[in-house]
Amino acid sequence: MITPNRTPWQPDEWQKLLREAFRQPQALLSHLDLPADPLTPDLQPDFAMLVPAPFAARMNPADPRDPLLRQVLPLQQERDEDLGFVADPLGETDAQLGFKRAPTLIQKYRGRVLMITTPGCAVNCRYCFRRHFPYQDHRPAGHGEALEVIAGDASISEVILSGGDPLLLGDAQLARLIDGICAIAHVRRIRLHSRLPIVLPQRVTQALLESLAASRCSVTIVVHCNHAQELDEDTARAFACLREVGVHLLNQTVLLHGVNDEADILCELSETLFKQGALPYYLHMPDPVTGTAHFMVSDAEAQPLYEAMRERLPGYLLPQLVREEPGEVSKTALAFNN
C-alpha cells in the first residue's frame, strides 16, 4: 500500500469552510464589490445559493460577467418558466423507466450503477439538472440494499458514487462505503463524480487519500470544472495528492452560455486541466431544466465551437460532446464531423 504524502490541509478545514460558505447573494456581491443592480439577483431563490469561499476567491472582483459568478448567483431570470423545460428531464425519478434498482441505486447503462450517496453539494450550480431532484425519497434506507443488489449481479463492474456530491460524506463514512463495495469481488472500478476538488480542494484530506490508496478497486474521480479560472494552486495540489495514490482524474464540463461557450475558453480549460493532471472526458450539452434557459446552447451553436476545438487540440485533450437522453443505452454523442 502506498503511504501518501501529507496534504497541506487540516482534516476538518473543509467542513469549517463549508459552514462559512456564502449563502446570501447580497453577501457575495458585496464581497465582490458589485452592485446588485444590473444583475437582478434572486434574493430568495427556491434552490438556495451556496458558494464556498475558496471558489469565490477565484472570481474577478467587480465583474458582473465573471464566468464563476454566473454559475452560482441566483437570478430572477430563473423564475421564467420555459416551454419544454421540465423539472426532471432525464426521467430519473420516473419509476416506470425501471432505473431504480434499490432506494439509493440507479442503473441506466450496462455494467455501471450509480449510487446516490448524499443529497447535498458543496456548491449549488444554477444550471444543475438535479436542482428539483427529490433526494429525500432516496435517503432513508442506507446502502445495505444497494450493496446486496450489486453483490447479486455479476454484470456490474463499476460503481459510480454520485449525489449530490459523494465527497460531502465524512472520511470514515466514505471509507466504509468503499470497503463495502470493494468486498464485492466482481466490482473492478469505483468512480466518484465530485465538484469538491474544484470548489473546495481542502476536501482532499489525509484520511481520504489513505482510504483511496487502500481500495482494491481502481479509483477514478471525475471532477466537474467548467472554466480554467476555476483551477488554481490549490486545485493543482489536491490533484497531485490524488494522483500520487493512483487515482485517475478525469473532468466533465457542461457547455454553458455566457460561461464557456467559446472555443478559446474550452481549449484553455483542456490545457490547464492537463497541466494540473486531469484529462477532459465529457463536454455535456446542458439539460433543459426549469429555470436554466439562460444557459442553453443550441446544437447549431455547439457544432462550429466543437469543430474549432477539434482543429486545435490533440485528440486526448478533446472531450466527447454528449447529451443525456432518457432511455438510451449510453450518452448520445453529437458527432458532427461526417
Ligand SMILES: *Cc1c(COP(=O)(O)O)cnc(C)c1O
Ligand atoms: C452518465 C451516467 C453514467 C456513466 O456513464 P459513462 O458514459 O460511463 O460515463 C452512469 N449512470 C448514469 C445514470 C449516468 O447518467
Ligand code: SF4
Ligand atoms: S455540484 Fe453538480 S450536482 Fe451539485 S449542484 Fe453543482 S451541478 Fe448540481
